[in-house]
Amino acid sequence: MRVEKNVPEIRFEGFSGEWKISQLSELALFNPKEELPVTFKYVDLESVKGTSLLGYREELKESAPSRAQRLAKKGDVFFQTVRPYQKNNYLFNMEEIDFVFSTGYAQLRPYYDGNFLLNLIQRDSFVKDVLDNCTGTSYPAINASILASLEVISPEGKEEQTAIGNTFQKLDNLINQHQQKHDKLSNIKKAMLEKMFPKQGETMPEIRFKGFSGEWEEIELSDEVTFINGRAYSQEELLDKGKYTVLRVGNFYTNSSWYYSDLELGDKYYADNGDLLYTWSASFGPHIWNGDKVIYHYHIWKLELSENVDKLFLLHLLDYDRAKILSGSNGSTMIHITKSAMEAKKVFIPKKDEQIVIGNYFQKLDVLIKHHQQQITKLNNIKQACLSKMFV
Numbered sequence: 001m002r003v004e005k006n007v008p009e010i011r012f013e014g015f016s017g018e019w020k021i022s023q024l025s026e027l028a029l030f031n032p033k034e035e036l037p038v039t040f041k042y043v044d045l046e047s048v049k050g051t052s053l054l055g056y057r058e059e060l061k062e063s064a065p066s067r068a069q070r071l072a073k074k075g076d077v078f079f080q081t082v083r084p085y086q087k088n089n090y091l092f093n094m095e096e097i098d099f100v101f102s103t104g105y106a107q108l109r110p111y112y113d114g115n116f117l118l119n120l121i122q123r124d125s126f127v128k129d130v131l132d133n134c135t136g137t138s139y140p141a142i143n144a145s146i147l148a149s150l151e152v153i154s155p156e157g158k159e160e161q162t163a164i165g166n167t168f169q170k171l172d173n174l175i176n177q178h179q180q181k182h183d184k185l186s187n188i189k190k191a192m193l194e195k196m197f198p199k200q201g202e203t204m205p206e207i208r209f210k211g212f213s214g215e216w217e218e219i220e221l222s223d224e225v226t227f228i229n230g231r232a233y234s235q236e237e238l239l240d241k242g243k244y245t246v247l248r249v250g251n252f253y254t255n256s257s258w259y260y261s262d263l264e265l266g267d268k269y270y271a272d273n274g275d276l277l278y279t280w281s282a283s284f285g286p287h288i289w290n291g292d293k294v295i296y297h298y299h300i301w302k303l304e305l306s307e308n309v310d311k312l313f314l315l316h317l318l319d320y321d322r323a324k325i326l327s328g329s330n331g332s333t334m335i336h337i338t339k340s341a342m343e344a345k346k347v348f349i350p351k352k353d354e355q356i357v358i359g360n361y362f363q364k365l366d367v368l369i370k371h372h373q374q375q376i377t378k379l380n381n382i383k384q385a386c387l388s389k390m391f392v
Contacts, residue, residue: 006153009389015160019392025148027117028108034071036061037098042068045080045104048088051118051172052179056099070101075114078105079121082141084130091118106144112158115165115172120152123387153392164390168383175379182372189365193320196358198348209361212354222343224306225314227278229339231269232298237261247271247294249279252287261295271296276303276311278318280337286318301339310352312359317347319362 006019041056042064048054059068070078072092080088082104091114092099101107110117120126129150134140155161195207203215230247238246242260250256271277275289281299288311289296296302305311325335349355 006392008392010386011390012160012163015155015157015163017156019153020156021151021153023148024108024121024150024152027112027120027152027154028077028110030109030144030148031070031107032073032109034073036064036068036071036100040064040068040071040098040100041096043072043078043090043099043101043105045082045088045102048078048080048090050088051090051122052176053090059100064100065102067102067104068100069103070105070107071097072099072101072107073097073109075110077108077110077114077118077121079108079147080104081106081144081147082139084127084134084140084142087122087127089118089122091115106147113161113165115169116154116161117165119165119168119387120154120391123391126150126152167386167390171379171383171386175376175383178372178375178379182369182376185365185369185372189362189369190323192362192365193316193323196361197317197320203348209354209357212350212357214350216348216350218346218348220343221345221347224309224349225343226304227301227339227343228268228304230296230298230300230302231263231265233259233261237263245292245294246297247277247289247300248297249282249299252279253283263295265295268302269295271300271302274311276305276315277301278303278342280339280342284335284337285322286315288312288315301342308352309349310355310359312363313349313355314359316359316362317349321345321347 006021007017008019038061040059040061042059043053043056044065044067046054047056059065072078072094074093074095076092078090078092078101080086090105093114108117108121130142130147131140133146133150134142155164192207196205198205198216203218205216233246238259239261240259242262244261244263246259246261248256248259251258270293271289272293273289273291277287277289277296278301279285279287279299280301286303303314305314350358
């Protein structure tokens, strides 16, 4: 019995047979020539991130950059030919007829389905093939004729391509919906942090909850908060397995590996679920630890609060303080924060009952933001699994 090759692991009902090996040019017309409009919306290489269009700028044909050449038509796929490992490729799915893309993109006009084509060229295996055929090291690039000649494997029939394309379109729509909600809530939080804490030179915030009035009290953080350093570890003391988990700065911000320790330490070196922590090395900012008891590293402070300060309020006060520092530092997170400077920092706080209301408000926003981020991560994982199982 003949074993079929070039067949995806998962397939829609009603489709059978091997997929066809062909050149990419057999799936799409490359760089169709069109007359540019007198005025148009120009999309350069910085305007697409991932598979999303971030923006454009208005241009006149007579004064536009010479790279403005690719007039978009609904269904066109634009492939970034410079640094293709970034995978900033876009399916133009709008009715507008005045979008023009840079020649830094190869324009592919699909013969069948644009969603299928976009996801075919987004796959890691295809991008690796592209990179193997690039020239240059710092800015690897591929020309359109070589891109068009690359081999791909796809179903011969339009119907199967469309069925696969529709699946990914639905996934992308769900991801975009959660991303839009995530971004909207994040912007609301940013705006409310500005309005619900006093600005420089002010003693009251711009917006307050009903029932609260009067000036906030200025304090020095050290009056109400104790900053406790974690333990410094040598590399030899960090284990792949051990009795205690060691929490490091990277565990908050990246997918850093977890390390462990068998050392028995004093109580001050442990963080329990719900403790307020502050990372001060490499990336800085406040965090509530959600998890089992851990040893926290030297580059993290544990904050012990007096009864006059609400934990969630202080979390967001310090978050607001972090945003102010970043706004004056060109967006860099590599900022040196010292313990003495934090202890001496003067801030304004209201009575504790108002603190609790403010803290709870921002906590609810954080829960919603986290929910949408989790959904984005979940859907992206599903999408990656589908890319590996629904293509050859």
